[in-house]
Amino acid sequence: MTVTLLDKANYMISSMARLLKDAESAFMGVASFLPFMAIILAKRLYNPDLIWYSIVGYNPNPKHLPMSTVHPWISKYCDAKLQLAELFDISARGELDVVFLAGAQIDQRGYLNNSHIYIGERRIQLPGGAGGALLHATARRPIVWQGKHDTRIFVKEVQRITAAGKPYRVFSPLCIFRFDDDLGRLVVDSIHPWSSFEEVKENTGFEVNDAPPTPEPSDEEIELIEKIDPHGIRKTVLE
Amino acid sequence: MKNMSVMSLEEAVDLIENGSLICLSGNLLYRIPAAFVRELARQGKRDLRVMKTAGGYDVDLLCGLGCAKEIIAGFVSFEAFGLAKNFRRAVEEGRVKYSENTCYSVIAALRAAAYGVPFMPIADISKSYFVKERGFKFVENPYGGGKVLTVPAIKPEFAIIHVQKADEDGNALIYGPWFEDVLMARAAENIIITTEMIVPKEDLRRDIDAVWIPSYKVRAVVEVPKGAYPGACPPYYEMDFEMMEKYASLDEDGLRKHIWEVKP
Numbered sequence: 001m002t003v004t005l006l007d008k009a010n011y012m013i014s015s016m017a018r019l020l021k022d023a024e025s026a027f028m029g030v031a032s033f034l035p036f037m038a039i040i041l042a043k044r045l046y047n048p049d050l051i052w053y054s055i056v057g058y059n060p061n062p063k064h065l066p067m068s069t070v071h072p073w074i075s076k077y078c079d080a081k082l083q084l085a086e087l088f089d090i091s092a093r094g095e096l097d098v099v100f101l102a103g104a105q106i107d108q109r110g111y112l113n114n115s116h117i118y119i120g121e122r123r124i125q126l127p128g129g130a131g132g133a134l135l136h137a138t139a140r141r142p143i144v145w146q147g148k149h150d151t152r153i154f155v156k157e158v159q160r161i162t163a164a165g166k167p168y169r170v171f172s173p174l175c176i177f178r179f180d181d182d183l184g185r186l187v188v189d190s191i192h193p194w195s196s197f198e199e200v201k202e203n204t205g206f207e208v209n210d211a212p213p214t215p216e217p218s219d220e221e222i223e224l225i226e227k228i229d230p231h232g233i234r235k236t237v238l239e
Numbered sequence: 240m241k242n243m244s245v246m247s248l249e250e251a252v253d254l255i256e257n258g259s260l261i262c263l264s265g266n267l268l269y270r271i272p273a274a275f276v277r278e279l280a281r282q283g284k285r286d287l288r289v290m291k292t293a294g295g296y297d298v299d300l301l302c303g304l305g306c307a308k309e310i311i312a313g314f315v316s317f318e319a320f321g322l323a324k325n326f327r328r329a330v331e332e333g334r335v336k337y338s339e340n341t342c343y344s345v346i347a348a349l350r351a352a353a354y355g356v357p358f359m360p361i362a363d364i365s366k367s368y369f370v371k372e373r374g375f376k377f378v379e380n381p382y383g384g385g386k387v388l389t390v391p392a393i394k395p396e397f398a399i400i401h402v403q404k405a406d407e408d409g410n411a412l413i414y415g416p417w418f419e420d421v422l423m424a425r426a427a428e429n430i431i432i433t434t435e436m437i438v439p440k441e442d443l444r445r446d447i448d449a450v451w452i453p454s455y456k457v458r459a460v461v462e463v464p465k466g467a468y469p470g471a472c473p474p475y476y477e478m479d480f481e482m483m484e485k486y487a488s489l490d491e492d493g494l495r496k497h498i499w500e501v502k503p
Contacts, residue, residue, distance in 0.1 A: 030267065030293070031318045055266070056416045067319055067480075072269050072415040072473045083417055084266070084292070085350075088343040092362040115339055115368065125330045125337065127316035127323065130293060133341035133367040163341075164366030236319070 003194045005235035009034060010225055011192055012145070012171050013234070014217030017041035019143065019169060020098060025051035027087060027139075028069065028100040029130055033234045034145060034171070035100035036069045040228055041221060053090065058082035065229040088131060091138045098168070099139035101132050103146060105158045108185040108206035110167040112136065112144065113158035129162035136165030145171040147237035155205040173238055175200050176214060190214040244460050245407050248503055251431050251459035252278040255287075255397060258308075262290040262349070262427060263297050264400040266418040267318050268470040268478050271297045272401040274463045274503040275433050280304045281498055290349075290395055292342040292419055296470055296486070299323040302335050303494045310335060311393065313342035320483050325494065339369045344390050346419060351392030353425035358389040398427035400452065401466050403475065404443060405434040409457025412449045415473050421451045430457045433466045435475055463503055 016038030020026060023042070028035035040062070043050050054060050055070040057078030066074065075081075090096050103112035104126050114129035136142050142165050146153055149172040170177040170186060174195040177186040188211040191200055197210040217225070225234075252275060255261065265271040276297045279287070286308045289301055293314040301307040303325025315326045315337075329335040340348075341364060351359040358378075364370060365377070365388055377386040400420050405411040409432045413420060424430055430452070437460065443450055466472070469482040482501075489497055 030314070030316070033319075068268075070267065070269075070318070072471070075415050083421075084342070085346045085419065085422065088346065092343070111366070123331050125327045128312060128314040128337075128339050129341060129367075130314035131342045133364045133369075134343035134362060137364050137366070138362050160368045161366055162368065164364075 005238045006232055008173055008192070008194070008238055009234045010217045010222055011214055012173070013037045013041060013225055014221045015176060015214055016143065016145075016171065017046065017221065020050055021046045023047065023050055023141070024097040025053060025095070026098040026100070027053040027091070027096060027135070029055060030070050032069045032100055032102070033065060033237050035143070037065055037225060037228055037234060041224055044224060045220065053082060053087050053096070054078065055084050055087065063228070065233050067233065088134055091135050094138065094140070096135070096139040098141045098143055099135045101136055101142055101144050101163065103144050105153055105155055106144060106146060106170060107155050107158045110144065110165065110170065110179055110186055111158050111161050112163040113160045114162045115160040117159050132163035136163035139165070141168035143167065143169050143171070147173065149174040150203045151205045154203065174203060175211070244409060244457070245437065246459050246461060248274060248278050248433070248461050248463060249282075251275070251433075251461045252282055252284070254431065254458060255279065255284060257284055258286040258288070259396045260288040260290065260393070261397045261399055262395040262423045263294070264398070264418070264420045264423070265467065265470065266293050266416070267295040267316070268320070268483070269467070270401055270413075270415070270418070270472050271295065271467050271470045272399045272433050273297060273468055273470055274466040275399050275401070275431070275461075276300055277498045277501060278503065280306055290345065290393065292345045294326075295323065299326045300494070300498070302326040302329040303491065304498070305334070307335055309338055311338045311340060311345065313340045313345055317483065317487070321487050324487065338373065340373065341367065341369075344373070344375070346422065347390040348393035349419060349422050349426040351390065352394040353422055356392065358391050360387045360389050363388050395423065395427040396429060398423040398430045399433070400424060400430060401433045401463075401472070402452070403435050403472065404438050404446070405432050405460055406440045406443045407437055407460060409454035409460040410443060410450055411452035411457075412443060412446055413451060414449060417451065424452045424456070427456065431459045431461070432457055433461045433463045435464055435466060435472060437462045466503070468501070
């Protein structure tokens with residue numbers, strides 16, 4: 001099966017968008033191309049009442065995917081002003097449903113490391129977890145995503161806990177995990193059709209299971225995705 | 240300190256002493272006090288403690304040129320434009336201490352300072368490693384219901400805020416998202432305003448609904464057109480993508496040249 005990075009991005013965006021069908025509200029932050037598009041898709045196709053909290057304002061309605069998902073120009077397309085601090089307050093009050101979070105390292109508990117990693121004695125400094133610590137701990141349904149999948153990223157236990165919480169789903173370019181309450185850890189929910197159980201197993205630092213294939217995006221979804229991101233900026237997160 | 244109002248960039252930067260705790264306006268590459276930061280570096284300021292929820296070019300430059308000794312932040316990066324290399328190297332080599340937070344705990348520290356109280360209770364994020372490293376403590380809720388996590392107040396000596404318009408006293412207007420700027424204007428002991436333009440009071444009054452920084456703590460007002468460059472200052476200008484790319488490739492010598500070549 002020949003799949004391009006754009007195809008892979010489309011699968012991830014479509015699955016994210018379908019998870020938002022019953023969502024009350026969603027938030028995404030910096031450098032979040034796939035969640036940005038998933039929210040637009042969900043609002044246009046499945047859930048027009050979905051509330052979108054953005055760093056730059058309340059309920060934006062942008063026409064295109066920008067190079068920066070927190071660019072102030074997006075505020076021109078908002079319904080109301082909303083300052084960043086208030087967004088965190090919304091989550092702290094338990095009023096935020098879905099939050100999209102990225103993890104440089106993700107472990108089987110669903111904890112994220114965006115702080116630093118050690119390779120032997122050498123410290124590799126990462127940017128920090130931004131709003132993640134508060135949002136992962138207080139949002140109702142955190143959705144974690146990563147543009148790469150290997151055993152350095154998907155580990156049994158992160159070296160530093162930047163953000164702790166229970167993810168609703170974890171997206172990678174190979175598969176989608178969900179949190180199993182009985183096992184108390186992530187299990188594979190679906191495997192993307194271009195990957196396999198063997199590949200997921202080989203690239204994951206904790207025990208994984210076989211799972212059905214991820215459903216493909218519909219023609220309607222793909223058409224809208226291409227309209228929002230005609231230049232294919234979305235694929236850069238998978239490079 | 241007396242309100243000195245309008246002055247040059249050089250004079251305003253001269254108010255900052257080595258070792259000061261400063262906080263910087265904007266977010267990532269938006270409405271950052273870039274010209275002020277370059278002048279800090281040109282004047283060779285040292286040992287600065289720099290506070291911001293999400294830093295980019297500003298924090299990176301101060302780390303790369305040896306001006307900062309501590310960064311108090313939740314995130315330092317150029318977002319989709321790459322990593323903050325100089326910040327990263329300085330922290331890895333131990334030249335700069337990264338007092339990592341989450342954006343919310345930086346906001347809580349500023350809120351405590353702004354409200355005039357010693358600490359701020361926040362939601363429980365105690366599984367995050369930095370909670371212990373920063374020394375955030377639980378206290379017994381005096382009204383019952385168990386323990387609550389707290390963040391101590393941090394009162395910056397200066398808030399450096401770049402805005403679109405200000406009057407000559409330093410009453411200042413922000414178009415678009417404030418980020419933490421209105422809060423840091425309350426929390427800080429002193430404010431320095433750099434502004435795209437100084438406008439007559441009657442012009443500012445016409446836009447009164449956007450004027451959220453009153454002048455009473457403003458010690459300096461500096462007119463610096465393109466003061467956020469190479470960052471963006473909507474609605475006036477977009478970031479300079481080419482310059483951001485060039486900046487990412489600079490070594491230390493290149494960085495030293497950069498602060499003299501890009502003026503102000």
